[in-house]
Amino acid sequence: MIRKVVFIGAGNVATSLSKALIDAGFEVAQIFSRTKESAEALAMYLKTSYTTEKNKIAEADLYICSVKDDAIKDALSGINFNNKIVVHTSGSSEMDILKPFTSHYGVLYPMQTFTIGKNVDWSQVPIFIEANSNNTTNELMLFAKAISPIVTAADSKRRKSLHIAAVLVCNFTNHLYAMADRLLKENNLEFKTMLPLITETVEKIKVISPKAAQTGPASRHDMKIVNDHLSLLSGNDHKIYELISKAIQDEQL
Amino acid sequence: MIRKVVFIGAGNVATSLSKALIDAGFEVAQIFSRTKESAEALAMYLKTSYTTEKNKIAEADLYICSVKDDAIKDALSGINFNNKIVVHTSGSSEMDILKPFTSHYGVLYPMQTFTIGKNVDWSQVPIFIEANSNNTTNELMLFAKAISPIVTAADSKRRKSLHIAAVLVCNFTNHLYAMADRLLKENNLEFKTMLPLITETVEKIKVISPKAAQTGPASRHDMKIVNDHLSLLSGNDHKIYELISKAIQDEQL
Structure with a gap:
């Protein structure tokens, strides 16, 4: 059961999704970003902590990587995920890009447009889920349904x-x-x-x-x-x- | 004061506008179209009469030409308008294209997308008005305001x-x-x-x-x-x- 989440990235998607998770009762334990300014800004907004150092990333049930697709590998490499679930939120990156980092991984793609300064109603956001095992798929489906009623399984090609x-x-x-x-x-x-x-x-x-x-x-x-x-x-x-x-x-x- | 209207053309704009005029209490006396099928279909919908013959066009206070821009001149030539007001509904055709046909002319451009089969709420349709005299502009403004609250004067360039x-x-x-x-x-x-x-x-x-x-x-x-x-x-x-x-x-x- 996913209760505690850490975000890798502090952009438009991370900002909107992390806020929605807190509103739904999840714990967002930490924000990681390479730039102190964006990490600190989001952490302050959420009233949580942040880090810019990969060896200080907190323990969590789920790590959500919301950085631009070009940057996913760089953002994740060097982090110890203790084999917990890692997802990215990209519409187009393959799921298997996450394989080197943990044995439990997947995708949580919220198909919506996010801009800091414009709140999004998450009950209207279709979320598409994919994972590398049925068990992880089920965990992610349950997790996603806590923030949106429109959750669908979709493989990388359909996504x-x-x-x-x-x-x-x-x-x-x-x-x-x-x-x-x-x-x-x-x-x-x-x-x-x-x-x-x-x-x-x-x-x-x-x-x-x-x-x-x-x-x-x-x-x-x-x-x-x-x-x-x-x-x-x-x-x-x-x-x-x-x-x-x-x-x-x-x-x- | 405009009370009685005749339509030249029976397409998407003519269909939606003529219905809105009847709902607002105007008399749509006749539909003219070169093709019997479209003239008859719109006339039946409005419960009014139609003609395909230019010498049988009815008397009216206002003639509204809603045909594609390419076809405006052809559609109007040969009709006797008795110097009554003639307008077209085009966003891009110059007003002066109507000069050969009457001394009172102008443009009534409803900036909206019209498709037969999808009703439009005319209270949400911005209408842009232009005419060749202040008197005709005023008549058209008054007329347009009877079907939409958003009526603005705009010359051909702005339109x-x-x-x-x-x-x-x-x-x-x-x-x-x-x-x-x-x-x-x-x-x-x-x-x-x-x-x-x-x-x-x-x-x-x-x-x-x-x-x-x-x-x-x-x-x-x-x-x-x-x-x-x-x-x-x-x-x-x-x-x-x-x-x-x-x-x-x-x-x-």
């Missing part, structure tokens, strides 16, 4: 598909919002004007498929408008407008 | 900026939803799993700017993941992933 889809519907749509924000500001218009349209775009795909919901100049092949808009855009904006317009038309074929 | 932004945050984000839907289906996963993430992405930009809200592999320069995802995508999907990842990184500079 990677989910992660690509998540990048598209979250990170990339957010970039389109940022582009719109910038273009509107250049014309002394406010981004908040777009909120009803953004909301309705999301409401539509709850009731009809995104393909059936597609509207706009590209989908009705109104090339006068498409070319007119292109003439007002440059750089990446121009390339993105051109490519997605083409993709919308290709998708209809 | 075009709004339209480009609308294409980005609605049509293009919807294409990313359609891409995710297709990729998930290929891996036997359901698109509805993404809804909490999609909703949270929108909730975030209500409280922090899209630029500050940006997360994901590209924004944290996790090139291992970016390249891993790229290796699983082909065609337009590959190009879109590559281009937007680059744009997210360029935007941070």
Whole structure:
């Protein structure tokens, strides 16, 4: 039974997840990070302790590694986990990246976007679980269900598909919002004007498929408008407008 | 005072707007469309009459042309408007495209996405108004306010900026939803799993700017993941992933 947790990493995911765990009654015993500032900031927020030294990492039932995928191996190497469970929270890294560090390992992938300063309702966060044994899978499922009702087992291949889809519907749509924000500001218009349209775009795909919901100049092949808009855009904006317009038309074929 | 309206066109915008006008107490006297099927379908839905013949168009206080921008001139030429007010509903067409047809003309641009089969709450639709005289502007403002509380005067240049932004945050984000839907289906996963993430992405930009809200592999320069995802995508999907990842990184500079 997992009761005591230590975090390796102190970024957006660690901050939101550690807080949710404390709210659910778990003990977050320690935060480890290579940078004192981030370790200390999160530890203060949680009212717990921190360390920047690998040989001073506390004992726990579960070690949660939330660092960027590039950094997972470096972050974990040199730590003695006493064969306790170690998980990472990445959508795309293989589970087996953890094999060198313990005999009990897995993945706890919360499919949500986390930014420090914006609280997330964890009852709405789908969590995908994978582990190297049935026993550890069961322990992690039970653990995850204490913070979210939407917990699913998913192997690395399915998790990677989910992660690509998540990048598209979250990170990339957010970039389109940022582009719109910038273009509107250049014309002394406010981004908040777009909120009803953004909301309705999301409401539509709850009731009809995104393909059936597609509207706009590209989908009705109104090339006068498409070319007119292109003439007002440059750089990446121009390339993105051109490519997605083409993709919308290709998708209809 | 505008009381009686005739629609030129019977597509998504005409369908939603004509219904909203009837609900607000206006008379929609007739639907004109070149294709009998669409004119008849909308007229039946509204319980009004229709015509496909330009010399049989009914008298009205206001003629609303909702056809694709390419088709506006053709749709209007040959109709006798008796110098009554004619508007189009396009985000991008110039107002002056209507000059040959009457001395009272303007634009009524509802910035929303309309699809037959999905009702829109018109109290949440920003409407942008432009006209060739103050008198007609005032008439149209009064008219528009009867169906939406969010009515703003905007000249053609500002309206075009709004339209480009609308294409980005609605049509293009919807294409990313359609891409995710297709990729998930290929891996036997359901698109509805993404809804909490999609909703949270929108909730975030209500409280922090899209630029500050940006997360994901590209924004944290996790090139291992970016390249891993790229290796699983082909065609337009590959190009879109590559281009937007680059744009997210360029935007941070």
